[in-house]
Amino acid sequence: MRDHRLLVFAAAILLACTGAEKKTPREIAALRSGVDLEALDRDVDPCEDFYQFACGGWMKRTPIPPDRPSWHRSFSEIRERNEQALIRILEDVAAGRMQTPDGDKLAAFWKSCMEEDAREELDTVRAELGRIQSDDAEDLARSVARLHDAGAAAFFVFRSTPDYANAQQVIGLADQGGLGLPDREYYLRDDEKSRQLLEAYREHVARVFVLAGVREEQAAANADAVLSIEAELARASMPRAERRNPYNVYNRLDRKGLEQRAPTFRWDVYFAESGIPEIEAINVAVPDFFTRMDEILRSRRPDELSAYLSWHLLRVAAPALSEPFVREDFQFQKVLTGQEEIAPRFRRCLEATDRAVGFALARAFVREHFGEEGKEVARRLVEGIENAFAENLRSLDWMDEETRARAFEKLETLKNQIGYPEVWRSYEGLNLVDDDQLANRMAAAAFERRRDLARIGRPPDPNDWFMPPHTVNAYYYALRNEMVFPAGILQPPFFAVEAPEAANAGAIGMVMGHELTHGFDDKGRLFDAHGNLRSWWSEESGRAFEEKAQCVVEQYENYEVGDLRVNGRLTLGENIADIGGLKLAWKAFEKSRSDRQDRPVHGFTEAQQFFLSYAQSWCANVREEYARMRVLTDPHSPPKYRVNGVVSNLSAFQEAFACQTGQPMAPARRCAVW
């Protein structure tokens, strides 16, 4: 454990200038110039393939670590840096060297996970398996509630959501679910690779049953039951791209409507067992899913249903069980992602701790690595982006005045949160033990689920963040009309005070513009200034938007990834946000430097630095299997197209690199939504 603490510990400090001496010389150089010269591939014309030009050198000399499915120049490097900081916190808290709120929870969870002995865990899973009953409807509903508490995906999802029609009220959400593979497509596609993967899954399920003590013949029968039930649920599920339209997944059928769709399931028992016996207000996202689920419940034998439920318990438990389970679980991950080696125990435990008590961990992290001044600098950057959006909005020729006024209202109402929430999530009442990791994972999952269900019937709480603040990510949430920039992403190479303005603008500025544009993408635009699903568009402006969005759909559908193509509808919102985001960051940057001379670095103009900084924050190497998985499940386009697809739509890019119209990065026909 001590070793990795000695690795490059370039702490995640936003503003501490002393942080610089802990960075490698290359990092310091990159920070000063904003352009990582070693990452470039100068054999390529930036107007032909800008991603290759900006990242080719980096891609060539940065192999994917064997214990990772992909490696990203920005995200992975920051995450690894954070990892060192977080592990030091956990070690210090566990050893009693650091005091922090909910420190006892952090210490107990971490210790139970780092411990190799899994005897208690095996007892726990056996006891849980023994409780799974499907002989009658009442037992079945009780078992499903218990599994949902344990964090297992049994049949469907039930959680809280703001009511789309009145976002000030939190109601229940019943949604499709119950799959063991990452998406319905895995069960339904008919190509060679998909069929192989499905067979690999079947064998994996059977092997896990054997490990759990089931005879081989029975294990194979169990696996068949699991696959056939899951395939049925997959067919009943709505494809991701269709789910992007909020009208497709908003059906206030309430409890009565849900009970009518699935009368065989004992909802009264399920809700009572989940601590919400009185619930009435429910969005039944995909009503047909529940009708089909009911058919499964009526037509399957109890032993088949038991096999299915047991599998989902074993599936979530496996990573916390003995070595053979952990190895088998990883073997299948390998098939899915191509990752060659299992991640070291400390990283798996860090991830598990993060999932279980992430906000307690973040609290210590933020205290040590994020200053108040950091918040201020970031706030000014966001302001610049908001002003750029306002200016752009004024000049749009396809929007009528009435719609424009409502768009302004939405922009003015937009809230943003930076760094960390004002009030921290507490883990008081969560009981953890020192020696049973599985029991701890289940307790934490149940605790979080009860916290979530307790929101029903109340107004939403702005301090409920979707991700702990050390996370290297950011988001826009339409139902609150709010952007959140966690402390985790406000770090180099996305952001550093030492970096030139152009570099910050191209990297973090674009991220901010991206999140803001989400409020106005194909989905975000359907929610109003207060987060309600309500049309505020005139028919004409709405049609103009759709036409512009269609251009983006068609552009990205031309991009290939192995034997698949980018799904233009699934990725539409992210692509609109990428294109709009870079454009806004560019406008804000242009404005900030309008009254001064250009400051070239290494022969690159500021405009070139801006685009290089953007592109280089997306440099990545991705394993073939993982790239395939992402194309089927990820609403973001692959890194190469997040760069090339975006810059080719900006005339500022063409000017910056003096590209000829007609070259791949400067096509005659461009797409622009915002």
Ligand SMILES: [Zn+2]
């Ligand atoms: Zn996004």
